[in-house]
Amino acid sequence: MRLTAILTIAILSLINTSCKDNTSTALPKLGFKKVVDNEEVDHIVKDWSFLNSDSIRVTNKDLSDVVYVSDFFFRSCPTTCPKVAREMKRVYTEFESNPQVKFVSFTLDPKRDSPQKLKEYAANLQVRTDKWWFLHGDKDETYDLTGEYLQIGFEDEDAPGGFDHSGKLILTDKAGHIRSFSEGTDPDETPKLIRDINTLLKEYESKN
Amino acid sequence: MKRLLIFLCLISLISSCREKSTLEQEVIAVHDEVMPKLGELNKDRKGLQSILKSTTDESIKTELLTAITALEKADDGMMDWMSDWKVPSEPTEQKAYLEKEMIRITKVKTDMLESMKNAKLLKEKHTK
Numbered sequence: 001m002r003l004t005a006i007l008t009i010a011i012l013s014l015i016n017t018s019c020k021d022n023t024s025t026a027l028p029k030l031g032f033k034k035v036v037d038n039e040e041v042d043h044i045v046k047d048w049s050f051l052n053s054d055s056i057r058v059t060n061k062d063l064s065d066v067v068y069v070s071d072f073f074f075r076s077c078p079t080t081c082p083k084v085a086r087e088m089k090r091v092y093t094e095f096e097s098n099p100q101v102k103f104v105s106f107t108l109d110p111k112r113d114s115p116q117k118l119k120e121y122a123a124n125l126q127v128r129t130d131k132w133w134f135l136h137g138d139k140d141e142t143y144d145l146t147g148e149y150l151q152i153g154f155e156d157e158d159a160p161g162g163f164d165h166s167g168k169l170i171l172t173d174k175a176g177h178i179r180s181f182s183e184g185t186d187p188d189e190t191p192k193l194i195r196d197i198n199t200l201l202k203e204y205e206s207k208n
Numbered sequence: 209m210k211r212l213l214i215f216l217c218l219i220s221l222i223s224s225c226r227e228k229s230t231l232e233q234e235v236i237a238v239h240d241e242v243m244p245k246l247g248e249l250n251k252d253r254k255g256l257q258s259i260l261k262s263t264t265d266e267s268i269k270t271e272l273l274t275a276i277t278a279l280e281k282a283d284d285g286m287m288d289w290m291s292d293w294k295v296p297s298e299p300t301e302q303k304a305y306l307e308k309e310m311i312r313i314t315k316v317k318t319d320m321l322e323s324m325k326n327a328k329l330l331k332e333k334h335t336k
Binding site: 074076077078079109111112139140143146 | 291
C-alpha cells in the first residue's frame with residue numbers, strides 16, 4: 001500500500017515535470033554584441049527593404065508586430081534549398097493560422113528569381129504570400145544581409161558565412177534580435193525550432 | 209532462350225540505372241564542392257570593387273576590371289548551370305546529358321577557383 005502510494009507520487013511528479021511548460025527559460029539573443037557608448041548591446045538585424053512577390057516594397061519594419069522565420073534560398077538550387085524549403089513549410093504549416101508568426105525567404109539569385117518567378121515558386125509550394133514572403137532585391141544587399149542573419153554559431157566575425165551556412169532557418173523577434181535557429185537540412189532539428197517559436201510567443205504573452 | 213533474353217534485358221536496365229545514378233552523383237559532387245564558395249567569391253568581388261574605387265591608376269583599373277568580370281562570369285556560370293540542370297526522364301538520353309553536364313560543371317569549378325585565386329593575388333598586390 002505504502003509502495004503504491006510512493007510510486008503514484010513519483011509518477012505524478014514525473015508527469016508534472018515533463019508536462020510543465022518551460023517558459024521561464026527565455027531564449028538567448030544571438031549574434032555578436034556591440035559596444036555603444038561603453039555599453040554592450042545585443043545584435044539587431046539592420047534595416048532592409050526588398051520587393052515581395054507582388055513587386056511591392058516591404059521592409060523589416062513591417063515585421064515589427066510579429067516574430068518571423070527567415071532563410072536564404074534561390075529557385076534553381078538543386079540540393080540544399082529543396083530540403084530547407086520542406087522544413088520551412090513544416091514550420092509554416094504549424095503556425096499557418098497564427099497571425100503572430102511570419103516567414104521570409106530572401107532570394108540569393110535576383111537575376112533569375114524575379115518577383116513573378118517567386119510568385120510561381122510560392123504557388124508551387126502551396127503557401128500564402130501574405131504569410132510567407134519571398135523577397136527580391138539587390139544581390140550585394142542580400143549577401144550583406146546573410147551576414148546579419150547568419151552570425152550565429154560562429155566564434156568570430158571573420159568566420160566564413162554565406163552560401164555554406166544558408167541552409168539555416170532563423171527565428172527573429174519583434175525587435176530584430178535573432179533568438180534561435182535550426183539546420184534546415186536536418187528534419188530532426190525542426191521540432192526544436194517550433195518549440196522555440198512557441199517559447200518566444202509566450203514571452204510576449206507574459207509581457208502583455 | 210526467352211527467359212535468358214528477359215534476364216539480360218533486366219541486367220542491362222539495372223546497370224544503366226546504376227550508371228546514371230553514379231554519374232549523376234559525380235556531377236552533383238563537383239557542384240557541392242564549389243557551390244559553398246560562392247559567398248567567398250562575392251566577397252572577393254566586393255574587395256576588388258573597393259580597391260577599384262580608390263585607385264586612379266588606369267592600368268590597375270583595367271587589371272581589376274578584368275578580374276571582376278572573371279569573377280562575375282564564374283558566378284553566372286554556376287547560377288546558369290543550376291538553372292539549366294534537369295536530368296532527362298528518358299533513360300536513353302541520360303548518359304549523354306550527364307557526361308555533357310560533367311564537362312560543363314568542371315569548367316564552372318575551374319572558372320570559379322581560378323578567378324578567386326587571381327582576385328586574392330590582386331588584392332594582396334594592391335593593398336600593400
